[in-house]
Amino acid sequence: MNELDLQQDVALLTEQIMNIESVSGNEQELADKVHHALQQLAHLEVHRDQDAIVARTSFGRERRVVLAGHLDTVPLPRTEGAKGTVPAQVIGGVLYGRGATDMKGGVAVQLALAAELTDAKYDVTYVFYDHEEVEAAKSGLGRLAKNSPELLEADFAILLEPTNGTVEGGCNGTSRFVIRTRGKAAHSGRAWMGHNAIHDAGEILQRLAAYQPQSITVEGLDYREGMNAVRIAGGIAGNVIPDYCEVEVNYRFAPDKTLAEAEAVVRELFDGFDIERTDGADGAKPGLDQQIAADLIKVLGQEPKPKYGWTDVSRFSALGVSAVNFGPGDALLAHSDDEHVPQQAIRDCLQSLRAWLR
Template sequence: MLDLTADPADLLATIVDIESVSGNERQLADAVEAALRGCPHLDVLRDGDAVVARTHLGRPSRVAIAGHLDTVPVKNNLPSRRESGRIYGRGACDMKGGVAVALGLAASLTEPRHDITWIFYDHEEVAGDLNGLGRLARTRPELLEADFAVLMEPTSARVEGGCQGTSRFEITTTGTTAHSGRAWLGHNAIHDAAPILQRLAAYEPRTVVVDGLEYREGLNATWISGGVALNTIPDRCVVTVNFRFAPDRDEADARAHVAEVFAGYDLHYTDFSPAARPGLHLPAAQEFLAAVGGEPGPKYGWTDVARFAALGVPAVNYGPADAGLAHTDNEFCPIDELYTCRDALAAWLASRPREAQLAVPELVDERSLSG
């Protein structure tokens, strides 16, 4: 069982210790559902291994706060450990720190000034067509309706706007097999991949400012496969390319750009996810920025803010831990950032900032004890 009234660091350690590699989220989803059903102010729904909890207080606005439950595979980094003011363990950074903050607030904020939809979903770390938030968007879009959304991705407790788009495509070269001792009788498909790699090596990615934030693009080979046997000239080679593009490009522009870079080649797309513009000029985002403070930055990589944006819901990334540690063997979440995010979100969501302080009077003592 999860104790949602526990210190955020203790709650995070408990959540980390419930292994939830993508496809194996059920135990954690069960624990989250059971804990939230113990909160009388929340209406709780379950969809697969996604858990949605909502207030229905008749507020004039609704916000959504979301986080994914799954992690990449474990690599000798469970159970969790606490050391030097940090919680270490698989998922501590990406993104169980954010989930712990959200769960604690879902339980404690019984009278927020916005109605709130809390979303804890599955299958974020795998193919996009399996994504639990995407499933909700397709089958239960009414559950994602909101005036503003916060995705609790790791951002080192600062607001990161929008996200890059991402596409993956394959370029295949073909040849003729032959014994490598008689190579002149065949045609080497792997050698024909050299011009593709040369174009990638020579490519100069853009840096572009979108809505005041600077985004960097990237076009890179991320996988190459080919070969029949160690003594055989290969008749096929496949180069997989990943394009990370800035949010000023839509799908048509992104596809047109890579088609120009690889003119003369057929591109087979295996994945495409659109970017999301920051939208920090919008009133809801401005209010959130004013409440949490700090200087906003861009989100490098793709996140589910793009799914909210596609539904017309402005969204930002905001959560504890450094995204640069995500998926690493030694990932961790700083305990002080758990408190920073909890304080900021509580102040933003409470009826008045003073109420947020009264709801968690022990915060100063917890910080001093966390060391």
């Protein structure tokens, strides 16, 4: 087995990891190599649950922190000549390829710290998990939380998702709903004999267009909400009046609301329609209200920002662990056809966490 070299420059380690294709469902090869590399480190206790790996120090410190990251990526780009693929490329000090920002750079930083920190200010738990980029039911972190919650116990957690090198506190929650209209089918040549369900969906779209999303301040950070139609379907043929239509709506809500409270907002807006919630996850509050977080922010020297998208900090929050996002790379490049990260950004992230933990 081609072993991971955890002692090399962290940007080169990132490239080595990126060259192991690990699209969701295909994480085993990378998980095997991460597992093997961690098992060689005598100061770590290593546990594995399918393709999720947890490595923990036992320095006897009063406080424990978690550094977490997912091993999987979204599928490779289909565009011919795209740079955001596998294997990686280095062009002018910039690393291109699938996972460059989301989030092989963060995983490399975790591995480098795991090898380097044989003594630290806190005990550290390193979590590497599978199936983050797919439906929540498959999440490796969710599986760990269910099967071995004691392994995730900590005072504070950092998810090394890309944040351009600053702390992004908490995250918005997310929910999806299907809103349905029903009519009566008829031949389109005798439309008056039926009732058009697609036409009725116009009222759903009008209410959405008139809706004003809010910006809500939670513990000093301003979270922008959003409610949008993301899919519409209806009709069976070009000569049939449709008797059924559904509009899928995604509501991204600030972490001042629970999932149930967010659902109530949607149901009030679309009162009178048939509504079904098909997916949802609570957000997480910023997690910046303790000294351990203040120390990290001091090391970085940058003002924290809110995380608008949903991340697994929500899972840690549900376990009672305050958590933030902090990692190398620009989140706006994640999943793109030219996904990339400056090599120096990965080194800078490692240096910041090293300074915080020592």
